[in-house]
Amino acid sequence: MGFAIGLLSIVSVATVVGAILIAIHDARGVAARGPDGIKLTAAEVHGRQLFAQTCATCHTLAAVHAIGRIGPNLDVLQPPASLVLYAIHNGFAQGHGQMPAGLYSGNDAQDIARFVGAVAGR
Numbered sequence: 001m002g003f004a005i006g007l008l009s010i011v012s013v014a015t016v017v018g019a020i021l022i023a024i025h026d027a028r029g030v031a032a033r034g035p036d037g038i039k040l041t042a043a044e045v046h047g048r049q050l051f052a053q054t055c056a057t058c059h060t061l062a063a064v065h066a067i068g069r070i071g072p073n074l075d076v077l078q079p080p081a082s083l084v085l086y087a088i089h090n091g092f093a094q095g096h097g098q099m100p101a102g103l104y105s106g107n108d109a110q111d112i113a114r115f116v117g118a119v120a121g122r
């Protein structure tokens with residue numbers, strides 16, 4: 001009886017550990033892939049997270065399932081990373097448009113720009 005319980009608990013511990021390992025593996029696999037299975041760098045994955053938090057309310061971008069309608073649809077526009085960076089720093093129309101300037105700066109801004117440049121239109 002003691003043996004059976006011991007065996008059972010070893011089996012259930014192994015099952016839980018296995019499930020956790022599979023979950024970690026899945027999370028990594030999903031995190032590093034964009035639409036069409038394109039590989040994202042760590043910087044682009046970070047940019048995706050920030051985009052989902054801040055930009056998705058106003059912009060459509062299929063890669064993050066964003067359907068914002070206040071700003072232009074980025075899948076249609078397909079802006080290069082340089083234009084995205086410009087828009088993040090300056091807003092649009094030098095702050096006279098509806099997009100606020102300076103939403104992000106430094107590496108955060110770069111990461112979002114790279115991410116959008118890599119996935120827009122995919």
Ligand code: HEC
Binds near residue numbers: 070088
């Ligand atoms: C409050 C809504 C809003 C948020 C938040 C927002 N945008 Fe915008 N965005 C706009 C609007 C509106 C425009 C069109 C120009 C304007 O009126 O400012 C625009 C323009 C742009 C453009 C340039 C489009 C062109 O005409 O060349 C890019 C690129 C862009 N946004 C990317 C982003 C990114 C990346 C973020 C997140 C850091 C973001 N936007 C956050 C509303 C927003």
